[in-house]
Amino acid sequence: MPNEAIVSATNVTRVFGEGDASVKALDDVSLEFPEGRFTAIMGPSGSGKSTLMHLLAGLDRPTVGGVEIDGVALNDLDDGKLTEVRRDKVGFIFQFFNLLPVLTAEENIVLPLSLAGRKPHRKRFDELVEAVGLSDRVSHRPAELSGGQQQRVAVARALLSEPAVVFADEPTGNLDSKSSEEILALLRTAVDDYGQSVVMVTHDANAAATADRVVVLVDGRIVRDEPATSPEQVLDLMKQPA
């Protein structure tokens, strides 16, 4: 059932602060992410993209509404269980500061597995490191890697445990265009070749065009939700909100 929803948000609202100072970052959003698809979330700054991603990933809890990952309703979970969901079912790629400086690239990649007390699948690890082009770099520490290489380490980490879903918050935001392309290609391959589900927040139309689907947020609401075809089409979507 390739089109079964692996992540879903139902009537999610997130309010920050209280009273007059309160901000409604998300306003009654419902979304489903089918398995094995690559979704891009776009929208102007402050529109609630990161907030949505944090809710979907179990890093934050909605004020109203519910989130489900791989059949598990996050609302019912305590901190310990939620942590396990993040560890076992979710992969993360942040814009920067993805890696622990004291660990080598290899240790960073296997970190979620180590935290679970598990050993990585050796073949999968080698394949992945090969794919992200870091075979000769695994014993280096983050400080000894370039920004693009660091980001590729983060991608490898997110993919290694074959999580139900990978969330990426502006993973290319800090990179030059060549490095960006490499990262996007890696994510695309993961979706195409391994059936990985990926949700990516981005400001970049080119990046969004790599995805299968584009969701556009404005002021905490979904204004567009369409298949992605080309950078031009994505830019159009952004320019003329429905």
Added chain:
Amino acid sequence: MTSIALRNLWARKLRTVLTALAIVLGVMMIAGTYVFTDTIDQAFDEIFTESNKGIDAVVTSKQAVKTDDAQDPPISASLLPEVRSTEGVAAAAGGIFDPQVAIIDKDGDPIGGNGAPSFGSSAQPRRFETLDYEGRAPRTANEVAIDKTAADKAGFELGDRVTVAGKESARPYRLVGFASIGDVDSFGGASIAVFTLPQAQLITGKQGEFDQIAVAADDDTTPGQLAANLTQVLPKNVEAETGEENTQSQKDDVGEFIGFLKTALLVFAGVALFVASFLIFNTFSITVAQRTREFAMLRTLGANRRQIVRSVALEALLIGFAASVIGLLLGIAFASAISSLFKATGIDLPSAGNVIGVRTVILSLAVGTVLTVVAALVPALRATRVEPVEGLREGIVVEAPGTKRLRTAIAVALTGLGLIAMLGGVFGVIGGSGAAWVGIGAGAMFLGVALLSPRLVRPLASLVGLPLERTRGVAGRLARENSVRNPGRTAATAAALMIGLALVSFVAIFAAGIRGSIDDAIDKTLGGDLILGSTDGFSDIPLTPVKAVEGVDGVAVASPYRYTQYASPDGDGYLSLVAPATAADVLKLDWRQGSDQTLTDLGPTEAVLDEKFADKRKLEVGDAFTVTTVSGRKINYTATGTFKDNTDFIGDYAASDVNARAYGEGQTTTSIFIKLDEGADTDAVRSGIDEQLKPFPTIKVQNQQELKDSISSQLNTLLGVIYALLALAVIVSLFGIVNTLALSIYERTRELGLLRAVGMSRRQTRQIVRYEAVITALIGAVLGLVLGVVFAITISRPLADEGFTLTIPVGSLLLLMVLAAAAGVVAAIGPARRASRLDVLEALSYE
């Protein structure tokens, strides 16, 4: 800039509080020490001043040997008429004041004990009476007055029958009064029993003798004149002092003891402050590093270097002063705690309300404040080196390799010089006080090793961290990595703990050595089966029971044995007085020249010598040497044999006890050694002896093992006090761990957020922090134990040929390691909680 300093303090409350706490504890200890010793000082002052009230001159014997117990031998009562007829004397009265008279409680045990003297004294004629009585003074031979504290302890009321034990069999008296002196609410643990003069002489075995004669001058004579007149007419072995002089010399005697106590306590306070200064230094180093950006920003905005140093120094000044004030206030309360600590171990000291001197206040505030500012100065100066552009970079302080090499050189030099100073002090080759040099040496070594320790952090962290990593997986791994991330920081934190642990392990090793050598001495030298000694473990016991005990069925020999002191122009020393006829049965000597028969044949002026003494004095068998005894008598001994005193049990020589009186031990003895008949039933003999000792409640019977155990338990009591005082330094260093962890966590907020996001549980977060604390603590423990062993080896060197065998108590040291690790766990509780409670999202977006 002032307001920035203030706001910094407020913004980082936890750090401020922890830094301040370290100083608070150190200052508290200093203030407490002064208040405590001043209070004792004043109480003794009052006791002595009161006790010489109305007395213009005091006649006592001259002390020919400066003995450990500072007890003058008695003077003959026949001097009294002479004194009375001396010019300028209006009145004179002889009195007894003897420190070895025990009041027996209702269970038959002596009250007090454990070091504090229990006095037996004579009631004085009204004009010389210095005690106040609730009830009245004793008037007949079977009446007694005792001090209120002793009475309360035992639950005695006026009219009760109270048993008192002196040199003769204990006897009952009727309690007719509670004696007190001045406003002193306690004599310390000391108790006093007052009798009529003849009864006091009888019970102390001083018939026909006085301890002193109190003299009042007539109207035309000054005390000084009176003392001079008396000195002129009295024999050479007697001295006359004015009342004031006598008060002063008594004060001086206890002053020496209080001074020693004060120094000892101040040393412990100094250690705590030394440790605290590490903490202050470290805290300021970390916060200055963390604030590099802030300083750079301020510099860009036009703040000059001096303003930045001033801002950091001001912060230190504020913390230091506030903490010192709190420390001072707590110190006043702490004085009572020290007093209770001593009381709990049986060392009761007199008190008369807390004495808070101006000196105490000024010193406490100054030490705490200055120390804080000085310790913060290096980091503050480092802050000035921040260039405005550094605000754009991450605030990592990189040390130039040059300074690193210099630092190592200084560290090694300090450690080496420290060891040399210590050795010099131990062997007395450097001038001045040996103890001071040892202290300076230890301080230098601590600093040296602390400076060196950043280099040791990585290997040590691997050593102690690898097991954690093996068994605890990624949490252990991260903890180890975190601990070596900033070796200087971990090193300073661990070094603080190192100091406390080095001292604790040194004391433990040294104590084990002492215990071992005492056991050894008893095993090797003592041939007797049973030992009679004082219940308090060190007072003398009456000689009277020897005969009775000898008569018990199964007792082969009861041999009195005295350990006492002599003086000589070539140096003072200790000796043993033995009963020649029986000594060979109860003492095993390792003869070089002579045999047990030599001991048996020992004449009144013959002695057998420890070969070390013989070598030192270049004496051969047949040579003569002269000593002066406590009573001032000179005895010319002829050496008849030599032995090797492996364990320094005998002292310089052993001589016959026929001269015991000359040594001031006429009716007392240190111990009585008992040899049983072959095949005698020990239990039966013991109960026979116990029966005979009923009238002597201050004597207890022990076999060799019991003797060892009781000495060991006295040692343990002392150790307990030392450990309790060292604990403070250790606690300060634990604050250091808390502080460093808290600051490091604050620095790593984002990392923690990331870890939590990718699936680290709260439990694992706590583990990381906890293991880091454990690793730091263990690094401190390893360094501390190594230094402790080095100290013990160094300092015990000169004792090696006195039977001190250094044994490393591996079990105790391992236990210390475990305790250190446990302390790390405790120190990590707070920071670990904080780390695990971090909100993931907030942490992730933390700048």
